[in-house]
Structure formats: C-alpha cells, structure tokens
Amino acid sequence: MFTAVATGDVSEGDLALLRSAQRSRLLLALMAIRGTARQPDEGGPRGTHAPTRPSTAWDVLAHAQRSRPSTVEDVLADPAVGAWAFQLLRRLEHGAAAAPGDAPLWAGATLLGALAGAAALRAGIRATLRIPAGAGRLWLPSLGLSGSVSRGTWAVVTLECGPRGAAVFGDSGSIRLPGDLARPADGWFPLPTIDRQSPTGPAPLALDHLSPYRDFRAVKDPTRLTAPVLERWRSLLREADALLRSGHPAAHRLVTGTVRTVVPVDGPSELRAVSATAPDSYGAVTMSLPLDAEAMAAALIHEARHQLLSALAELTPLHIPSREGPQPVYFAPWRADPRPLRGLLFGAHAFAGVTSFWHALQARDRERAEFEFALHRRQLRTALAALGTATGLTRAGGLVVEGLTREARRLAREPASGRAGRAADLCCQDLGALWRAAHLEVDAEAAAELAAALLAGHPPPLTLPAAQLRTHRTGTPRTSGAEQARLWLARLRFTDPAAFDRACAAIADGAPHPFGIRDATVADTRLTAGEPEAALDEYRRLPASPASLVGIGLAAKADGVSMLVERPELVLALQAALTRLGAPAAGPEELAAWLGSRSTAPDGAPSDAEQIDVAVGPDSVGGVQRGLVVGTQHQAE
Numbered sequence: 001m002f003t004a005v006a007t008g009d010v011s012e013g014d015l016a017l018l019r020s021a022q023r024s025r026l027l028l029a030l031m032a033i034r035g036t037a038r039q040p041d042e043g044g045p046r047g048t049h050a051p052t053r054p055s056t057a058w059d060v061l062a063h064a065q066r067s068r069p070s071t072v073e074d075v076l077a078d079p080a081v082g083a084w085a086f087q088l089l090r091r092l093e094h095g096a097a098a099a100p101g102d103a104p105l106w107a108g109a110t111l112l113g114a115l116a117g118a119a120a121l122r123a124g125i126r127a128t129l130r131i132p133a134g135a136g137r138l139w140l141p142s143l144g145l146s147g148s149v150s151r152g153t154w155a156v157v158t159l160e161c162g163p164r165g166a167a168v169f170g171d172s173g174s175i176r177l178p179g180d181l182a183r184p185a186d187g188w189f190p191l192p193t194i195d196r197q198s199p200t201g202p203a204p205l206a207l208d209h210l211s212p213y214r215d216f217r218a219v220k221d222p223t224r225l226t227a228p229v230l231e232r233w234r235s236l237l238r239e240a241d242a243l244l245r246s247g248h249p250a251a252h253r254l255v256t257g258t259v260r261t262v263v264p265v266d267g268p269s270e271l272r273a274v275s276a277t278a279p280d281s282y283g284a285v286t287m288s289l290p291l292d293a294e295a296m297a298a299a300l301i302h303e304a305r306h307q308l309l310s311a312l313a314e315l316t317p318l319h320i321p322s323r324e325g326p327q328p329v330y331f332a333p334w335r336a337d338p339r340p341l342r343g344l345l346f347g348a349h350a351f352a353g354v355t356s357f358w359h360a361l362q363a364r365d366r367e368r369a370e371f372e373f374a375l376h377r378r379q380l381r382t383a384l385a386a387l388g389t390a391t392g393l394t395r396a397g398g399l400v401v402e403g404l405t406r407e408a409r410r411l412a413r414e415p416a417s418g419r420a421g422r423a424a425d426l427c428c429q430d431l432g433a434l435w436r437a438a439h440l441e442v443d444a445e446a447a448a449e450l451a452a453a454l455l456a457g458h459p460p461p462l463t464l465p466a467a468q469l470r471t472h473r474t475g476t477p478r479t480s481g482a483e484q485a486r487l488w489l490a491r492l493r494f495t496d497p498a499a500f501d502r503a504c505a506a507i508a509d510g511a512p513h514p515f516g517i518r519d520a521t522v523a524d525t526r527l528t529a530g531e532p533e534a535a536l537d538e539y540r541r542l543p544a545s546p547a548s549l550v551g552i553g554l555a556a557k558a559d560g561v562s563m564l565v566e567r568p569e570l571v572l573a574l575q576a577a578l579t580r581l582g583a584p585a586a587g588p589e590e591l592a593a594w595l596g597s598r599s600t601a602p603d604g605a606p607s608d609a610e611q612i613d614v615a616v617g618p619d620s621v622g623g624v625q626r627g628l629v630v631g632t633q634h635q636a637e
Contacts, residue, residue: 005312005403006352006404006406006407008251008254008353010250010254010308012199012257015254015258019257019311021314022082022282022311026076026081026085029085029086030085032093033054033088033109034054034112036093044107051107051131051132052110052129052130054112056113057115057116060113060116060120061115063125064123064125071122072119075118075141077283078206079214079261079281080261083214084108087280088111091108092105099218099219101212101218101220103134107154113131113159114131114132121177121181122143126163127160127162128159128161131157131158133154133155133170134212134219137149138168139211139212140159141211144188145189145222146187147187147188148173149168149174149175155170155171175187191208192207192225192233192234193206194207194233194237198253198257199252203256205241205259206260207230207262208262209263209264215286216276216278216280232289233264236290237262239292239296240293241255243297244300247360247361248297251297251356251357254301255300255304258308259300261283262287263286264288266288267287267516268288268518269516269517270288271291271491271495271515272488272515272517273287273299275302276303282307282311283307285299294361294365297357298358302350302351303350306346306349308349312396316394317394317396317397318394318396318400319390319393319394321392327340328392330344330383331382331432331435332344332347333378333379333431333435334347336438338439338469341392345393348380348384348387351376351380352380352408354372354376355411356411358376359414367419368495370494371424371490372424372491374416374425375424378424378428384404388401423494423528423530424490426486427490429554431487433550433553433554433564434550436567436569437569439470440467441469441569442465443465443468444573446573447465447570448577448581450465450573450577450595451581455578460595465573467567485518485519486520486524488520490528492517493528500529502514504525507525522538523538523548523551524551526538527551532555532556535551539555540552546568546572549564549571552564553568562596563591563596564588564592575591
C-alpha cells in the first residue's frame, strides 16, 4: 500500500481503507465533542431558547443511522463537518484560538444538531431540533443552507421535519423546505453538484460556496455564484473528469475516490489559479477557477495526492519532528519560502502525480505538456535529492520516498528536449537562483576577504565561501518577494501563444499585471520568448535587483549556468563588501566573471559551486553535498 500511495496508483481497496480511517477519526472527534461539551455559557441562550443538547442530537443521529444508515454516511462525508469538528475539539480540549468568524463555544458544540437535522431530513424521520445559525441561516451539512430567519450574529433557529415535510423557524420568519432538497426554492439554497462516474459507480462532486466551514482558513458567509460562473465551473470539472477518465485512469480513480467537494475562492487570475487542502477537511479542495480543463485536472491530481498522503500520515507517522531546537528546512523548487521536511515530502508526492499527468498528455497537447513535464520532472529530481538524505523520515516515510524515486527514474528516461524543454530548464535555474538570492547570505568577514583579494588583483580562492540561511531576529527565514514572473510568462507562452503575445505587448505598454503576472519587465518577455541577446540589453538597463541580476545571468548564457545563477547570494555579498570598503562600484557581470575564473580545480574536478544542486546545510550552503537541508527555522510549517 505504501508503494501504491507513493505512485498514486491506488486500488479501490486502498481508497476504501483510507476513507474508513478518516471516518473513524471523525467519529472519535464527534464523540469527544459530545463528551466534552458543557451547558451553554453566559453568552448563550437558556431555557426554551437554548439549543438542543449535543447528547440529544447524537440520539437523533443514531436513530437516523438505524433507519437508513447511508443517510448518516452522506452527512459525515461532507468535508465541512470535519473542518468544524476538529477546530472545535482543539478549542474545547486545548484552548486553541477560534478561526476568524467561528461560532462562540456555546454554539460550536451544539452545531452537532445541524448534522442530526441533515441526517433526519435525509432519512425522513420525525425530529425537532434547535440549532445555532450564523446570521440566522441554518447550515445543513451535505444539503445546503437556508435563508435568514433570525436576527443576530449567531441565533438559535428551530428545524421541524416529519412525514409532511420540513420547515425552519426563527424570530424573524420561517421557511418551508422543498420536498426535493437538491432543488433551489424560496429561502433554500442547495449545494450544486456535478455528476461523475468512478470505477465503482456514481461519485457526485459538490461545488460548495455555501457552508460556513467550507474554507479551512476561516468561517465564511455564503458567496453568490452567477449562472455563467457556475456553468464555467461545471463545464471545466466535467471536462477535467472526462480527460482523466480517458487518458489517466489511475489519476481518475484517485480523484474520484478522494475529492468530494470543490470550494471556489478568488485567485490572481485564471492563468495563476490557486488550490489548497487541509487534513481537517478530508475530501475538500479549495481552488480558484483555472484556465482550462487541463489545468483543472492537474490541480485536482495535486490536491488529491495531498489528501492521499495526509490520510496515510494519520495512520502512521511519515517523519519525526524535532522536539528540541528549530526544525530543519529545505529548498522546495516549487515554493518561494524554505520548507520543513513534511512540506518537502508532501510537495514532492503531489508534483510526482502532476509530472506523470503531463507526461501522459504530451500526445494531446505537445509543447505545453512537454514544458510542464520537463519543469516538474526537474523539480521532482531536486526534491528527491534532499529527501534521499533527510534524517527525519520514518520507515513509512522512507517507503514513500523509495516509491517516488522509482517513479522519477522511470520518468527520467523520457525525452524532454526542444524549445519547451530548454524553457523549462531555464525556469528551474531561475527559481533556484531567486530562492538563493532571497534566503541565503555569506558571512560578512568571508565576503570582505573576497573583496580584498579582488582589489589586490588576486584570483578567487578555489573553495568559495559557504552560505547560510538568512533569518530575521525571530529566527524565521525571510520570504522572497519575487513573483516568479518569468515562470508564468513561460507557462503562458506554451499554454496560449496568442495570449503570450498580448501579455508581452501589455507589459511593453506599461500595463500592470497582465494575466495576473506581477512585476514582469520587457526584459523578462524577451528572455521567455527565446531572445537572450535582446533580453540581456534590457536587463542591463534595469535598476539593480536580485531579479535583474539573475536575469542577466540567464540571458548571458541561456543554455548553461553562471555565477549569477549558481551563486547569486555570493555575488551580492561581494558587491556589498566592496561598497563597505568604499571601492568603486563593480557590475554584477564583472564580479561573477571574477568569481567564476577559478571554477575548475587544477585536477579538473568541478568547483564547489558546480557541485551543488541548489541547497546544502544545515549550517552552510555551497559545499560538496547535493540538494540537502539549507538551515533551520522555529516553525513546523
């Protein structure tokens, strides 16, 4: 099973086991909430206006399960239930802070009545429940949301259901629920669903823009999806499902067996769509509208693999957190910030699935798929180099890495050449260099010695100074402000060449952030268009910055690497040391050329700079080990 999880080629039995484990975990949380919850505190209503007790709501759930077991399973399968339950349990048991907009404690535990109400409605049993309602709107998990029937931020409303139908009553009105709760009615807003077929039968997908606990980041009010936007979501999800079903059956089995809900959120643009998952909301993917079905399918695979590995990690630890001192952090080639071991492992696992997807898609969408495949394959190789030497993995985590490594070796045999492959290599060099410039620094004394040697006319030392992770005073690494403009321009070039031309023209005209691409320059457009000479001229005219410095390095030798790309932090440190000495200003190309003039040792062995992948440590970078930890930080994530 570990091998299956590592490759993403899980069977229906594997998925059923992981879903069962998640169900058990949720039931334990609900039982703990039932046992821990106290009577409403001073802020809650009392007497006849008090909400139904958790123990009574539990009895209604048990009655519904005895009547029609599938009804309770449908309610518990709503990922928003887990988001509510686990957050509340941390507050009750450990005094954790409430999420923004969360229910007060008196209302939190009695929201168990919402689960009971949804199950009673599904089972068709008689029940009367008094349930807390945010802004007077009753949330019924897996079903939908009522209109407001009561005043106040959190009010108690009454749900009555029986053979003659159901209604919601509050102090400012009432709503009669429709007989078919999947259809909208006056005062009733059902969760939209998209029909899907899994290998074992129907697997409907909910599009949740209504549930208060749908987004793990905060409790949210419902949002309105206009008819065109809703249809766009439906169309892309159906197309992505068909794409996976016909061309990537293992990924289709994973996605339909894992993702139950998509939560729409805003993103920078359709080109730069965002997506996320959280262990508490097993089955939910928070995402913005992507550009097309291919991007939708890739995002769903990415997040489904996160859910898959998260479910496995609930059964057995994949890594051992450091209990003393700061956690080691690593270069993750898809992130601008240093990542802990867990983040590196989960990212590598997700991007392995995305790499396989684009590899399978090359026959359909050649240049775009070639670019994405080459990009993610190289990123995966870099991450696995670090994971292969990490010391914090358990035996289970090691088995996952072994499976990922075998898959990466298989993919490494596939060709990735042509202009798409070259552009992908350029982007990987760019992202690594920008990360180094943002997060690594060279000791000031070592940089001063370099500056003195340069001013005295001496060559650089054979062993160049190492680099360390730059930190704030709190010990948290500084994150990069770079928006990775060149990566997004390259992605647009191979996704939609006409749109790429329009973006280049807009940037030349000074338009801000076309297609959500921030801080792009004319030099960036020239480089990503495959015009390094023109790009170099443009970069030399730009104000000095890490992005322009790396751009010069990429354009000056577009098919290889230079010190501006391999060790930008060293060039910046040397530049700063010369300034402190009051020496005449030297350009980055001159400094990089001097640092690289002894890049080959007398015996022909490559220099330290040539041997590093991107990051080494824990206390230094620039030595002879490859792709290892780059420093330490005090935060686990």
